[in-house]
Amino acid sequence: MARATLDRHVLTDLSWWHWALTIPLLAAHLAGSFSALATATGLCIVVGGYFFHLIQRIRPYPVQVRIAYLGLLIVGVLPWMNWIHWIQLCGTTAMVTVGYCPLIRLLSLLPLNNDKPLTISLVWRAFVLQPCAGGLVKRRAKSPSAAVNCCSLAVDRPTMECSLSRIKGVIARGNN
Numbered sequence: 001m002a003r004a005t006l007d008r009h010v011l012t013d014l015s016w017w018h019w020a021l022t023i024p025l026l027a028a029h030l031a032g033s034f035s036a037l038a039t040a041t042g043l044c045i046v047v048g049g050y051f052f053h054l055i056q057r058i059r060p061y062p063v064q065v066r067i068a069y070l071g072l073l074i075v076g077v078l079p080w081m082n083w084i085h086w087i088q089l090c091g092t093t094a095m096v097t098v099g100y101c102p103l104i105r106l107l108s109l110l111p112l113n114n115d116k117p118l119t120i121s122l123v124w125r126a127f128v129l130q131p132c133a134g135g136l137v138k139r140r141a142k143s144p145s146a147a148v149n150c151c152s153l154a155v156d157r158p159t160m161e162c163s164l165s166r167i168k169g170v171i172a173r174g175n176n
Contacts, residue, residue, distance in 0.1 A: 015062060018047040019096050026089045030082075037073065037085075044070045064107050072103075102127070 021043060028036035048066030055063055069088065076084035095101040105126045107113060116122060 019092050023092050030085055041073050061104055065104050068103055
């Protein structure tokens, strides 16, 4: 059994703050403020550019997720596509609160990130593993053996967590 506690470490994480600021902007847009969407889009571009500059590659998840998120923000502006912004709001809220990011889990299934054949089992595993580090609420297992390494996800890549310290470690090891 696991219990939830407040993870204060995320409050110093630039990535977490980016998503935390995006939530009210997206909510304001859905309430009718077009400038809020422009601000959220600009924020995504700036932070995505920062991570790309820091990492120098598109392949790591912190860059990929921002490119995909930006694309969804743009597609959601098209007629009859505003529902995408509702899904983004729900997904971003889940990521900020409990560390569950549906977009990263979808990206993990792309051929760019996955050398395994796409199967129902792989898709199931990608979406049902417990949330990764990065949410405000942190689940703690009562015993170390009960903990699940969610960051391996479907592709066994240790780049799921988007914190700066994790990214710097990935770069130092030479991982993609």
